[in-house]
Amino acid sequence: MVLMARESVNAILVVGLMVALPTSSSAQDSDIQKQLANPIASLTVVPIQTNFDFKIGPAQDGSRVTTNIQPVVPFKLNDQMTLVVRTIVPIIAQNNISPGAGSQFGLGDSLQSFFFVPSSVGGFTWGVGPALQYRTGTDPLLTTGKWGAGPTLVALQQTGPWTIGILTNHIWSVAGDAGRSEVSSTFLQPFIAYAAAGGWTYTVNTQSTYDWVAQQWSVPILAQISKLTRIGQQPVSIAGGIRYWAQSPVSGPHGLGGLVSISFILK
Secondary structure (H helix, E strand, C coil): CHHHHHHHHHHHHHHHHHHHHEEEEEHHHHHHHHHHHHCCCCCCCCCCCCCEEECCEEEEECEEEEEEECEEEEEEEECCCEEEEEEEEEEEECCCCCCCCCEEECCCEEEEEEEEEEEEEECCCEEEEEEEEEECCCCCCCCCCCEEEEEEEEEEEEEECCEEEEEEEEEEHHHHHHHCCCCCCEEEEEEEEEEHHHEEEEEEEEEEEEEECCEEEEEEEEEEEEEEEEECEEEEEEEEEEEEEEEEECCCCCCEEEEEEEEECCC
């Protein structure tokens, strides 16, 4: 209860900060705002996102705080093709996720995706490539114990202030601890975003995962508000959101969670 109360206060402070920050309405910032809604835009961004999940485990008395460092770096290959590299490095603090588990803190397994993105046509953008799972977890309860690989795909349509699309991947384990379960996992993230005036963007998505080995769905639904602003000359996007776990395995989180994030736009 103390953890939940503390994170609720943090979320309120972040929302208050978002409202208090100055708003920029320049054409350049409007373009950045639209690109931020596109996960494979030609924009170098370093988001730092902290997620809060509760009611984890059979007794639903566990909690987890996951801070994802998520740099996105585009490389222009030629006039028609861009390689966009998206990396997710999770830093996890969790407690009582299963009976007798105690507390863990450290790195989880990292995911790096490589999207080959042709030039967009009529607001339609897509990208496809490989995704790699790196066994970077620093504790047995923070890692699958496996290295993994598989395909990934993004497709989206941008029309006026609207962005509608989907990001998906599938990861199979290819090496690692023989004593751990194999990995075969599909990730689906359909999303819709509306870029409003004043740098505000409203987003709804799901970040669903289907575990083909355990034959279980995890389906969180997220509603998020973000604001593009500037700290000095540095453009940043600050966001807060609420997550509801519509479906989760017994060992997973339940009920409500949330997130706060800040994204540094480098170019």
